Amino acid sequence: MSAGYEVAVRAEATLGEGPTWDAAGERLLWIDILGSRVHTYAPGSGRRTVRVTEQHVGAVKPRVGGGLVLNLRDGVGLLDPDGTFRWLHHEPVPGRRANDAAVAPDGALWTGTMRYDEAPGGGTLSRITADGAVRTVLDDVTVSNGTGWSPDGRLMYYIDSPTRRVDVFDYDINTGQVAGRRTLAVVEDGAGFPDGLTVDADGCVWVALWDGGAVRRYTPDGRLDRVVDLPVPRPTACAFGGADLTDLYITTATTGLTAPPPLAGSLLVVPGAGKGLAQPSFAG
Numbered sequence: 001m002s003a004g005y006e007v008a009v010r011a012e013a014t015l016g017e018g019p020t021w022d023a024a025g026e027r028l029l030w031i032d033i034l035g036s037r038v039h040t041y042a043p044g045s046g047r048r049t050v051r052v053t054e055q056h057v058g059a060v061k062p063r064v065g066g067g068l069v070l071n072l073r074d075g076v077g078l079l080d081p082d083g084t085f086r087w088l089h090h091e092p093v094p095g096r097r098a099n100d101a102a103v104a105p106d107g108a109l110w111t112g113t114m115r116y117d118e119a120p121g122g123g124t125l126s127r128i129t130a131d132g133a134v135r136t137v138l139d140d141v142t143v144s145n146g147t148g149w150s151p152d153g154r155l156m157y158y159i160d161s162p163t164r165r166v167d168v169f170d171y172d173i174n175t176g177q178v179a180g181r182r183t184l185a186v187v188e189d190g191a192g193f194p195d196g197l198t199v200d201a202d203g204c205v206w207v208a209l210w211d212g213g214a215v216r217r218y219t220p221d222g223r224l225d226r227v228v229d230l231p232v233p234r235p236t237a238c239a240f241g242g243a244d245l246t247d248l249y250i251t252t253a254t255t256g257l258t259a260p261p262p263l264a265g266s267l268l269v270v271p272g273a274g275k276g277l278a279q280p281s282f283a284g
Contacts, residue, residue, distance in 0.1 A: 005230060008249060009041050009048060009267035016251035016265055017196065018100060021241035021279060022062040028241045029060050029068070030251050030267060033099070038068070041267060043242060058098030061109065062281045069282040071098040071111045076128055078284065088132045088284065096122065100196055100237065102147040104156075105173055107283025110137075112144025118162075125158070127176055130284030137178060146197030146207065146237065150220070151277060157184065157205050161193045166207055166218065185222045187212070196237020196251070201275040208235040208250060215250060217274075228273070232264045233257065240276020241269075248273035 013032040020029045027042040038051040038060050059071040066081040074092040079085050099112040108129045115122035123141040128134045138144075143161040149171060150157075156171040156178055166185045169178035184205065187194050192212020199205055203220045213233045217226035234253040241249050247269050254265040 005228070005250070005268045005270050007263060007266055008043065008269040009039070010263070011039075011267060012254055012260075012265040013037075013039075013252070014255050014265070015236070015253045016267065017236045017253075018059045019196075019237055019239040019241070019249040019251050019267070020059075020061055021239055021245065021249075021276070023278060024062065024066070024281075026243070028239075028249055028267075029062065030249070031057050031060050033058055033097075034255060038070070039267075043247070043269075056097050058112065059101035061101065061103050064107065064281045064283050069109055069284065071101040071109070073097045076109065076111060089128055089134050091134075099123070099143065100145045100147065102149075103280045103282050104171075104176060105149055105153040105280055106176055107280055108176055109282050109284075110147050112141065112147070114141070114143045118143060120162070123160075130282070135176075145195050148197050148199040148205065150199060150203050151201060157197060157199065159194045159197060159207070161195055161210065164188075164193060166194055166197065166205060166222075183222075185218045185224070187216075195235070198237075198239045198248075199277060200240065201245075201277055204274075206238050206248065206274075208238050210234050210236060210253075215248070215270075228270055230268065232261055232266075232268075234264065235268075239279075240274065245276035245278065246274065247271050248276075 015033040040049045055073040068079040075090040101111045113123045121140040125138040146159040153173040156169045164187045168184045170180040192209035195208045195210040215228040232252045250268040254260040
C-alpha cells in the first residue's frame with residue numbers, strides 16, 4: 001500500500017539524513033552529512049534554520065535541558081543553547097566519519113561510524129553516556145545506520161546497510177547491554193539497501209530504502225505490511241513528528257546521482273502515516 005507524500009522543505013541536500021522530532025522545540029532536526037549542515041524545521045510556523053558545522057556531521061539529537069548532541073567526524077560534541085561547543089568524546093580516526101545515531105531509552109547515545117571508502121568492517125557502533133564514557137558494542141560494521149527500540153525498550157533494531165538486513169537484539173534496559181542478534185527482515189536484491197529506521201507505537205519498524213525509492217513498514221514478526229513509494233531514488237531515513245507524532249518525515253540525498261530528480265535532497269513528509277513514539281533526549 002502506498003501513501004501520499006508532501007514536500008516539507010524543498011532542498012538539495014547532498015546527503016540529507018537523521019530526521020528527529022524535538023518535542024520541546026516543536027521542530028524537526030535533520031542534517032546534511034556531507035554538506036556539514038544542521039537543519040531545523042518547525043511545521044507549525046514554517047520557520048527554518050541552518051547551522052554549518054566545521055566537519056561532516058552524522059547525526060544530531062536534542063539534549064535534556066536544551067542544546068544538541070552531535071555525532072561528528074572526529075567524535076561526539078555538545079552544543080549548548082547559547083551556541084557554545086565542546087567535545088564530549090574526541091577520537092579522530094583517519095579515513096573514518098560519523099554516521100547515524102540514536103538515543104536509547106536510558107538517555108545514552110548510540111553512535112555509528114563508517115569508512116569514507118566504505119571498506120568492509122571499517123566502522124563501529126558505540127554507546128556513549130553523559131559522562132563521556134564510551135563502550136564499543138560492534139567493531140566490524142561497514143555502514144552503520146538505523147538504530148531504534150521497541151515500545152517497551154526490550155528490543156533494539158539495527159542496520160548495517162550492505163548486509164541488506166534489519167537485525168534485532170535483546171536489550172537490557174537497566175545496563176544498556178545487547179544480546180541475541182538475529183534477523184528481523186531481509187531486503188531482497190533489486191529493492192535497495194536498508195538505511196535509517198524508526199519504530200512506531202505498534203512496535204512496527206519503518207525503514208528507508210537507499211536506491212529503493214521507498215520506505216517500508218515491517219511488523220514485529222518481520223512481515224512487510226506497508227510500502228510508501230517516493231519520487232526520489234535515495235531516501236535515507238524517517239521519523240515521526242508533529243504535535244501528535246503522526247506525520248512521517250523522510251530525508252533524501254542527491255549524492256552519487258548523475259541527474260537527480262527535482263525533489264532529491266528535499267525533506268518529505270507523509271501526513272497521518274501512523275503513530276510514532278516519543279523519543280528520549282540525550283541525558284548529557
